[in-house]
Amino acid sequence: MLYLELFIQGIVQGSIYALIALGLTLVYGLLRILHVAHAALFTLGGYLGVIVTNATGSLAFAVVVAMVVVGLAGMGLYKLAYEPLLDRPPYIALIASIGLFIASEEIFRLIFGPYGLSYAEAPLQGQFELFAGFFLKHGEALAIVLSVVLLSGLAWLSTRTRTGIAWRATVSDPEMAEAFGVDIQKVRYLNFFIGSALAAAAGVLVALLNNLVEPTMGSVPSYKALAIIVLGGLGSIRGTLLAAMALGVIEAFGTIYLGHLLDRDAIAFAFLILVLMLRPQGLLGKAS
Amino acid sequence: MKISAFLTSAVAALAMAGGSALAEPVKIGFNVPLTGFAAADGKSALNGAELAVEQANAAGGINGDRIELVIYDDQASPKESVPIAQKLVEKDQVVLAISGSYSGATRAAAGIFQESGVPYISAYAVHPDITRAGDYVFRTSFVGQVQGRAGAKLIGGTLGKKKVALITLKNDFGKSLAAGFREAAGKYGIEVVAEYEYGIKDRQFGPIVSKVKSDKPDAIYASGYFFTAGPLVSQLRAGGIKVPVIGQEGYDSQKFIEIAGTAAEGTIITTSLDRDSPAAETKAFIAAFEKKAGHKADMVAASAHTAVKVAVAALKAAGSSDRSAIRDAIAKAKVEASTGTISFNGLGEVRKDVQVQVVKDGNWHHHSVISDAALLAPPEK
Numbered sequence: 001m002l003y004l005e006l007f008i009q010g011i012v013q014g015s016i017y018a019l020i021a022l023g024l025t026l027v028y029g030l031l032r033i034l035h036v037a038h039a040a041l042f043t044l045g046g047y048l049g050v051i052v053t054n055a056t057g058s059l060a061f062a063v064v065v066a067m068v069v070v071g072l073a074g075m076g077l078y079k080l081a082y083e084p085l086l087d088r089p090p091y092i093a094l095i096a097s098i099g100l101f102i103a104s105e106e107i108f109r110l111i112f113g114p115y116g117l118s119y120a121e122a123p124l125q126g127q128f129e130l131f132a133g134f135f136l137k138h139g140e141a142l143a144i145v146l147s148v149v150l151l152s153g154l155a156w157l158s159t160r161t162r163t164g165i166a167w168r169a170t171v172s173d174p175e176m177a178e179a180f181g182v183d184i185q186k187v188r189y190l191n192f193f194i195g196s197a198l199a200a201a202a203g204v205l206v207a208l209l210n211n212l213v214e215p216t217m218g219s220v221p222s223y224k225a226l227a228i229i230v231l232g233g234l235g236s237i238r239g240t241l242l243a244a245m246a247l248g249v250i251e252a253f254g255t256i257y258l259g260h261l262l263d264r265d266a267i268a269f270a271f272l273i274l275v276l277m278l279r280p281q282g283l284l285g286k287a288s
Numbered sequence: 289m290k291i292s293a294f295l296t297s298a299v300a301a302l303a304m305a306g307g308s309a310l311a312e313p314v315k316i317g318f319n320v321p322l323t324g325f326a327a328a329d330g331k332s333a334l335n336g337a338e339l340a341v342e343q344a345n346a347a348g349g350i351n352g353d354r355i356e357l358v359i360y361d362d363q364a365s366p367k368e369s370v371p372i373a374q375k376l377v378e379k380d381q382v383v384l385a386i387s388g389s390y391s392g393a394t395r396a397a398a399g400i401f402q403e404s405g406v407p408y409i410s411a412y413a414v415h416p417d418i419t420r421a422g423d424y425v426f427r428t429s430f431v432g433q434v435q436g437r438a439g440a441k442l443i444g445g446t447l448g449k450k451k452v453a454l455i456t457l458k459n460d461f462g463k464s465l466a467a468g469f470r471e472a473a474g475k476y477g478i479e480v481v482a483e484y485e486y487g488i489k490d491r492q493f494g495p496i497v498s499k500v501k502s503d504k505p506d507a508i509y510a511s512g513y514f515f516t517a518g519p520l521v522s523q524l525r526a527g528g529i530k531v532p533v534i535g536q537e538g539y540d541s542q543k544f545i546e547i548a549g550t551a552a553e554g555t556i557i558t559t560s561l562d563r564d565s566p567a568a569e570t571k572a573f574i575a576a577f578e579k580k581a582g583h584k585a586d587m588v589a590a591s592a593h594t595a596v597k598v599a600v601a602a603l604k605a606a607g608s609s610d611r612s613a614i615r616d617a618i619a620k621a622k623v624e625a626s627t628g629t630i631s632f633n634g635l636g637e638v639r640k641d642v643q644v645q646v647v648k649d650g651n652w653h654h655h656s657v658i659s660d661a662a663l664l665a666p667p668e669k
Contacts, residue, residue: 001502002498002499002502005498005501006495006498006499009494009495009498010495012494013492013494105324106323109323109327113331114322114327114328114330114331115328115331115543116328116515116543116547118518118543118546118547118549119549121549122522122549125522125526125549125551126526127526127527127528135527135528137523137526137527139526140494206491206492209491209492209494209519209523210491210492210518210519210522210523210547211518211519211522211547211548211549212491212515212518212519212547214328214515215327216324216325216489217491219325219489220489251495252494252495253495255484255486255495255496256484256495256496256499259484259485259486260483260485263458263487264486264487264490265487265489
């Protein structure tokens, strides 16, 4: 029973990792930029979730507001920070991204204060019995359900709609896609909107599970999400999902059984090193 | 009575105004994290220190000279605190300095102050090596071990719980608490059934909650700061664990109660500040701090306030800017402060009682006091 509980805990954590890392993988797949500032959008999502919930009393409304606003912020970030750097080597954009991320932590601190924010009345704090003797917290259930819904929506969008097909075409061959009349600029905006909105959803979920958003809440996701996309095989969406879930589960067990030896974050990177030794292209990456 | 008090303070204020126009202010250095992960504690500590300086200046400063707090942001990082310590010593030429920061930063800076012969008081950093830097370094709060031993007495003695699970923050604060707890555990018949460690950036404790549930302890001794303990306690309770959770001064903030919400109720901690204290000093501090900061007082604020108060008393007693005279005055100090009566042992460690507080109806309240001098004896070397 304990193992099952730990496994479920891993899936909860993995769902959140997946939501965050997906945006990163989308950006990498399209632009070959390591988008560290993505974690700042995750933090912004968390803050908006708490602020809007406290103001309106509706968590559902807050999720929508956070996703839309952060999606737009992601588009703005692309327009202002990355677009002017697209013809430079990718490390220039990476440096800009790291700078933006560091600045964002202090901006959150200046605007919202150093103490962080909490829900006035934390929603979904109870638990329910999933089956005999096995309890799941409402917030954790929401994390899993919301991730499944959002990721299925994304899968539907990318395989069943014209926009999605254009998007995938652009990722695999931008020049060819453009020759076929795909508006690359639109695809890039869409890419940032979706990736950022997913990170915002993750931010709201983390805020819900911790009942705390802080200026520095993006610091762990900023590098762990990088580890996840490398693990999954850079730019591979399925690989990213698999890596996120695997990491969530490994951390859940690692925290208990390896906690004295390795930090939770160290576990992630030890796993990364191990996988890269065996499969340098990542879990589902294509060997080049 | 009232009029004469008013006159004295008016005369003092006049004397100070006249004096400060001519005399240099007395400079006290203050390193404190105002950005980065510890910025929240830093802000509280700064408010506490500033309040103490304002109060001291209003009461005539140091024998008529105005006190100036020279503040630097150290981001709770030794990388920052070392150059700051050098700047405070050489450029600002402070007569004394205070750390409103965490152990890493304070420990690194302590060496510089010791070498330069500038007295240094750590307000709330817990690492035992800080005062071991030398005879110019003092501490107005408990070392981790002392508080850990107090935690063992609280759980095994006062509460009578014997099977305890430890959830330890993996830094010098958490580790030294756990070490102190284990040291005294046997004496109070406590069996440590399991120990889990977590990193300072962790906020999600799902796996630990699941495991602790299966350990079925009588009580949980969990170290952390309000920003880790808030999520931890709320997740323990949401996971259906009902046994008492015992924490320490790192929890000591209204923010802990805000984060954990109703789950915070009944959480007991060992700390330095008694909210329901009948002592005039503590009551006055709590009221004045709330007025200045706009939020409730916490342990770091009270500790920084205490450290400045000790510094001011020593500066007054020394009567000069001679660093060694100031050092001697601190060593001999016996000061009534918001965190109790402060005096130091040979190593510069504070001797005072441990305050036990409990969350009741959304606020910290008095639970008990631990004043076992032998148990709470700080290290002598």
